[in-house]
Every structure is written in C-alpha cells, then in structure tokens.
Amino acid sequence: MKIPTTIRKILALARKESRDILQNRIYILVVLVQVFIIMGAVGLVAVASVASDPALLDEIGVTSAINIGLPQSLNGSSLSQYLEEQKLTLNYYNSTDQAKTELGEKLVAVVDLSPTGDVLLNVDTSNVFYSVVSTKINEAADKYNNNKSLKDAGLNETQVNTILNPVNFEIVKVNQDKQVPLALDSPYFVEVIYGFIVPFILLLPFFLASNIVTDSVVGEKERKTFEVLLMTPLSSYMVIIGKIIPILLFSLIQSLAWILVLNLLRVPIYNPVLLIVVLFFMGLAFIGVGILISMLVDSTKEANSAITLVLVFATFILFIPLFVKSEIFQGGFNFIPTVLMVKLAVSPRIQPEIMLYLLPTLILSFLIFVGTVRSFRHERAIRL
Structure with missing residues (x-):
C-alpha cells in the first residue's frame, strides 16, 4: 500500500528527530536514572511501611x-x-x-x-x-x-x-485465590504507593523529556539549522507533529515499561490502556509546552530555565490534590489528571464518568498543540 506523501514527510522528520534524541547521551542516562528512582521509591516506601506498622514488624x-x-x-x-x-x-x-x-x-x-x-x-x-x-x-x-x-x-x-479480653477475635480469609498480589498488606504502603509514587513514576518520562525536547527548536537555532527547517516543504502542523511524535512515543514506551516494572515489584497497575491514553494527552501538553518555550527563547539555557519553572508549577497543580482531603474541592479534583490516574490504577472496575474527567486534559492538550503551531507559523512568517 502506497503511503501518502504527507505522512512520508512527517515520518522522515520524525526519524531525523528520533536519531537526534537517541544520540543524546544525557537522554539515555536519564532513562537509566529512572530505573534507580523507581526501585528506590518503592523500596523506601516499603521500609517506611514496615518500620511504622507494628503488625508488619511482628509478621x-x-x-x-x-x-x-x-x-x-x-x-x-x-x-x-x-x-x-x-x-x-x-x-x-x-x-x-x-x-x-x-x-x-x-x-x-x-x-x-x-x-x-x-x-x-x-x-x-x-x-x-x-x-x-x-x-x-x-x-x-x-x-x-x-x-x-x-x-x-x-x-x-x-x-x-x-x-x-471479652472477645476472641479471629480473622477468616476467603477468596484468597483472588487476592491482589500486593508487596505489602499495609494501609500506609497502599496510600503512598498509589496516592503519589505511581502517578509520579508514570509521569517521570514526560517531566524529564520536557527538558530534552527544548533542544528540538532552540537547538536548531543554535546550530543555525532552524532556517533550513522553516524552508522545508512541510506545513507548520506537519513540522510540529514530526517533532512531537518521537519524544512522545519514547516517553509512552518508558511509562509502559515502568508499569511492567511496578507489576514485577508486586505493585499491580490496573487499566494500563486507559492510563496510556491519559498519559498520551498529558505528554502532548508537556511536550507542546516544551516546544513552545523553545521557540520563544534564543538559547538552550533560557529554555531549560523556563521549562523548569513550568514543571514546578505543573507539579504543584498535579500533586497537591493527591494530599488534600476536602469535600468542597473534591468535585474539581476529580478532573486533575493525576487523581484520574490513581482511580484507574487501583481498581479493575472503570467508572462511567472517567471519560468526562479526562475531557479538560484533552481540551488543554489540544489548545497547547494549536498554540504551538500558531507560534511556529508566526516565527516562520517573521524569519521568511
């Protein structure tokens, strides 16, 4: 089957971006560092759970x-x-x-x-x-x-x-064949692992990729190849898609790998397909912001500083709701992507309103993508 010319052009740009990413030794090192972060995070929570639970210590x-x-x-x-x-x-x-x-x-x-x-x-x-x-x-x-x-x-x-000792209390366990293979049967372990560590680990590739992706445009400026990119026979949408696809795909693959690693560590993750969908739109937003920032600045140093500030703000917005228990704000918190990720990861049962909760993330990602394209188009018009 003949591949349309437009798709072939996008894939050609995507392959070029993929080579640039894979040749970046820092990016490869960042991937390896994530493995140690995962092992260390799960290990620390397990040790803290045992040290703070008399029943586990007795066991x-x-x-x-x-x-x-x-x-x-x-x-x-x-x-x-x-x-x-x-x-x-x-x-x-x-x-x-x-x-x-x-x-x-x-x-x-x-x-x-x-x-x-x-x-x-x-x-x-x-x-x-x-x-x-x-x-x-x-x-x-x-x-x-x-x-x-x-x-x-x-x-x-x-x-x-x-x-x-008025009552002799004895626990009789039933349906043990259906028991969740959790690393530790501890409320503290479950709360910290699923309430913070799991969304943090799954988002980690996108946080780290946001700094790498700034090189996709500002790096072109520093290498004096940005004008060549602007003159390519590709529309602004095609250029942005070609730049986003590789880093988004690599980040999704990493997140999927971390889901498998967590399962091996006996931290079962449910609904991985829906989790990947949520991560796709979140990744699209993070990477889009990274490219947008890289077009507004003239050096990698400025781009990395700006994206770091954005990530700090995003971390506050995404993770604070995981620690706040408030009936007043709970309705709004349900639309926060990390809260949605926790709900998907902890239970095989999917609530019907899940897709409704995903809607703001989808809209925001789309708006960031459109804004990135418009900014690129504006830059192209000025320089050409």
Whole structure:
C-alpha cells in the first residue's frame, strides 16, 4: 500500500528527530536514572511501611530483635507479661540506672515503675523503631494499669481476664485465590504507593523529556539549522507533529515499561490502556509546552530555565490534590489528571464518568498543540 506523501514527510522528520534524541547521551542516562528512582521509591516506601506498622514488624519477626530493659524486680510481673505479648525482647538488670547505660546502644527503651505504681518509659528517639516501640509499650502499660485498677476494685484474676479480653477475635480469609498480589498488606504502603509514587513514576518520562525536547527548536537555532527547517516543504502542523511524535512515543514506551516494572515489584497497575491514553494527552501538553518555550527563547539555557519553572508549577497543580482531603474541592479534583490516574490504577472496575474527567486534559492538550503551531507559523512568517 502506497503511503501518502504527507505522512512520508512527517515520518522522515520524525526519524531525523528520533536519531537526534537517541544520540543524546544525557537522554539515555536519564532513562537509566529512572530505573534507580523507581526501585528506590518503592523500596523506601516499603521500609517506611514496615518500620511504622507494628503488625508488619511482628509478621516478619523484627520486633523480637527489639531489646527493652527492665529492673530485675519486674521479672515475672504482669507488666513484663504484657510486654512479652507485644513480642518484645526483655532484658533484666539489677537496677534501672544500669539499664539506662545501654539505652541507645543495645536497648531501645527502658521501662520501670514509679513509687506510686505508674509506668515510666525512657526511649531512644533516634532509633528507627521509636514510634513502634512507644506504641507497643503504651499498649502494654494500658493493660497493666487496667489490670491494676480492676484488682484494686476487688476483682479476682478470672474476672479481670474476662473484662480485659471479652472477645476472641479471629480473622477468616476467603477468596484468597483472588487476592491482589500486593508487596505489602499495609494501609500506609497502599496510600503512598498509589496516592503519589505511581502517578509520579508514570509521569517521570514526560517531566524529564520536557527538558530534552527544548533542544528540538532552540537547538536548531543554535546550530543555525532552524532556517533550513522553516524552508522545508512541510506545513507548520506537519513540522510540529514530526517533532512531537518521537519524544512522545519514547516517553509512552518508558511509562509502559515502568508499569511492567511496578507489576514485577508486586505493585499491580490496573487499566494500563486507559492510563496510556491519559498519559498520551498529558505528554502532548508537556511536550507542546516544551516546544513552545523553545521557540520563544534564543538559547538552550533560557529554555531549560523556563521549562523548569513550568514543571514546578505543573507539579504543584498535579500533586497537591493527591494530599488534600476536602469535600468542597473534591468535585474539581476529580478532573486533575493525576487523581484520574490513581482511580484507574487501583481498581479493575472503570467508572462511567472517567471519560468526562479526562475531557479538560484533552481540551488543554489540544489548545497547547494549536498554540504551538500558531507560534511556529508566526516565527516562520517573521524569519521568511
């Protein structure tokens, strides 16, 4: 089948732009850096989730390595029993002062009783497990205080146990064959990964490409080839399309690769096709802005400074709604592309209004594209 002349001309320009991009060593380095960013981001969230979740620490057996110091007088007491129930390792010393000498080295915390029977806690706040240890010791102290109050009220051991443990709660898991293969079963992990890391990672190729794409026009000016480009037998629309296609295609391929990487890291991403559609229009806007800026300035340095300011502003607009919980603004936030990406990524079920939420992004991308073409046409008219 014979390819129309117009398409052949666009493809020829696109191939030329592709070669320029692939010969740019910085761009190749940027792609490799993204892999380390993804691994590091997921890893840091996983570590933070485990370090802040007592249940996860118990599950992987980390809390058994957390050492707590107590005076020998508490050995066998109800307080020590409650601390053992928290799966903490107890170390007994002749005195509290002796235990404190190892606080911050071997011990994370030292527990004692005051003369009035109150639980005293000394904890090393520089330890990464400080918050978890505090939570566990507070739970043990609450049980101890309740136990003491009930016994002081004249109740026997059986009555105390009945009040403190009124219900035996057991979780029965069903449909485990349909369970989502998530890396960590942690609310914090899910919230941070899907609420920030996933949209950030998928948009990362377009953020980084926006700086690279500025070279597509301003680079031509610096190399004194811009006038040659203006004299080519291509319409302004054809030139802009030819310049946008390569970087947009490379960025979409990267985002698709990062979706596969996230799935391998057990962060399942649903509705990848619709996500790519959203990314296509967002990428069209980012790259269009990059080309538009590069036509308004005369040097790569100016273009990179301008696009950096645009990206800072775009980051604020795109990511702040992910952290703001407001019923007043929620209706408007639904139209923010990153919020839409989160909704698509977390569930296989697609809401009917999804395409409506995409409409502002589509319109904005189209307007930026038209504005870029008009600016290029104006530049062409002045120079020729």
